[in-house]
Structures are given as structure tokens and as C-alpha cells.
Amino acid sequence: MKKTVVVILIVAALFAAYTFGVRPLVAQYQAEQASAESDETAVAVGPSFNADSAFSFCAAQCNFGPRPMNSEAHEACGEWIAEKFRSFGCQVVTQRADLRGYDGTMLKSTNIMARFRPELTTRILLCAHWDSRPWADNDPDEANHRKPILAANDAASGVAVMLEVARLLPDSLSIGVDFVCFDAEDWGTPQWYEGEDPGDSWALGAQYFAANLPEGYEARYGILLDMVGGQGARFYQEGVSLQYAPAIVEKVWRAARSAGYGSFFPMDSGGFITDDHVPLNRTAHIPTIDIIPYYPDCQQSSFGPTWHTLSDDMQHIDRNTLKAVGQTLIQVLFTEK
Secondary structure, eight states, rough: OHHHHHHHHHHHHHHIIIIIIHHHHHHHHHHHHHHHHHHHOOOOOOOOOOOHHHHHHHOOOHOOOOOOOHHHHHHHHHHHHHHHHTTOEEEEEEEEEEEEETTOOEEEEEEEEESSSSSSSSSEEEEEEEEOOOHHHTSSSSSGGOOOOOOIIIHHHHHHHHHHHHHHOOTOSSSSSEEEEEEEOOOOTTOOOTSSSSOOOOHHHHHHHHOOOOOOOOSSSSEEEEEETTTTTTOOOOOOEEEEEEEHHHHHHHHHHTTTTTTGGGGSSSOOSTHHHHHHTSSSOEEEEOOOOTTTTTTSSSTTTTSSTTTTSGGBOOOHHHHHHHHHHHHHHOOOO
């Protein structure tokens, strides 16, 4: 009987609300939906992003093995990344620094900056971290918690997408693009650490870059890529991005729809993330967004089942995800004025 009463009251309330208040909102929603559908049918621009090529760039990094800070594999992979950008016509500069890790370890860090058309003053910043997590501290098997990960998705995928974008850019592009590969992002305090957490142990390379920008450096805005190759990935709108750069979030999510990949970029919030874009926004004052996956139904991690586990390997990289992110970036760059 109570259920019946509740239903009657709800129906009456909804009728009144629709008559006196909701009807205008419905009209607004329908207009917004029509606008979204218009965006989705917009013509894609720019070259076709080659997911196979990006996949191979991801695999090439993984061929060096795990790439934690202060390792030979880390240094060798960094040299390979710099040389690939040079081969695509970019001017490459490196920013070296000794940074202190959460436990006092001194980390030999190298930020790699590759500049496409450095003579142009209007510039867009694309970035990702390139170091790998030294510990699989989120692995289901506790025996693996102190083993280094291969880091195919976190973070080789972001660098791979940037390399493919750099390969495709024509000299006729009217804007400059800076590809920055941040180091020392993933040396954050591990879950098994029993000491005091300093609280700022993540994104050390980006922190250093933001506080020590190249002289006179400016960028219209930045886009951070983090874990952009995972199976089943969907890229929700991240909280810090919405706080500091809502217009850029709108620009990128609209570009995804125009390029035909709106299903990969839901129009919903995915929470606040501590990542390389935080110091870029707060210290460097470059409005920067984070394209990062959110798995709301994944018990292992909201970043997906392979995050900081030994399963973060090439078998779990999806060309479709690489394509969706890469083509969206192409759409953004080729519609920028």
C-alpha cells in the first residue's frame, strides 16, 4: 500500500514539475543533444592515425624491459625516444636533474622535450611520462609487489601515441607542437612502504619541469596522456582538468566526437587524479588536461586491471584504444587556429 502511495505522489510531483519547471529543461536537453549529434557527424580532419605504428612504438619501448629510474634500460630507452623524435624532424632538448625519491634515493631524471616547428610562437604542449613503475605493488599476487613492471600501458602507450602524432605532422601545420616526456613520475610511494609518506613523491619530473621552464616558454594549453592503450579503456573527464582547463576538456571531448570516437570519451566525471598535469597547472600556469582512463566497475583498480601489476604488458594493449586517442589528438591539432 505504501508503494502505491509513493508512486501516486511521485507521478503527481513529476507532472507538476514538468508543467512548471522541467519542460524548459527538457527543451534545453534536447537542444544540447542535437548539438552533440551535430558534433558527432562533423567531418574528421587531418591524417589517419596509424594504430599499428603506435603499437610498434609501444612494443619497442617494452623491448628494453622494465625501465625504472637509475637503470641501464631506462637510459637506453630514453636515448631511443629522443632519437625517434629527431628522426621525425623535431628539435630535441633534454632537462637533466637529480631528484630525491620518497625514501631519499637520488634519481637521475631526464625530461625529454621534442619541439615541432620551434620557430612558431603559438604552441600546444603534448606530454606523457616515460619511466616505468619499479614495483608491481598492486599485483594480485603479493609475491610480485617488489618486482618491476614492463609498463606497456603505464607509460609506454602515451609516448607511443606522441611519436605517431609527431611522425604524421606536416611542415604546413600552422602551430608548433611540443612533445614532453616526463621522467620520475612513477617513483611514488609504494603501497608496501611502512615509513612516512612525504606526500609529493609522484610526478617528480613534471614538478621539476614546471618550476624550471625553458626561458620564455609559453604554451596555449597542454594535454597529458597517461595509460592510453589499455583494453576496455574509457576516458572520463578528470577533476583537476575540469577545475583548471574546462575549455580544453570541452575542446578535446568535442574533437573525439567529431573524429568518430566519442564512445571512448564519456561526458561524465572520473574524479580527481594526482598526475603530471597538476604541477603544469599550479606551478607553470599552463592550462593542462589529463586523458586518463577510468574503470568504475573494476575491482582491481579504477585505473584498470593491469595498473601497477605484472600484467601491464603488450598482450593487454589495444590498438583500438591507441587509435581513438591518437585520432582525437590529430583532430585537435588540425582544427587549432
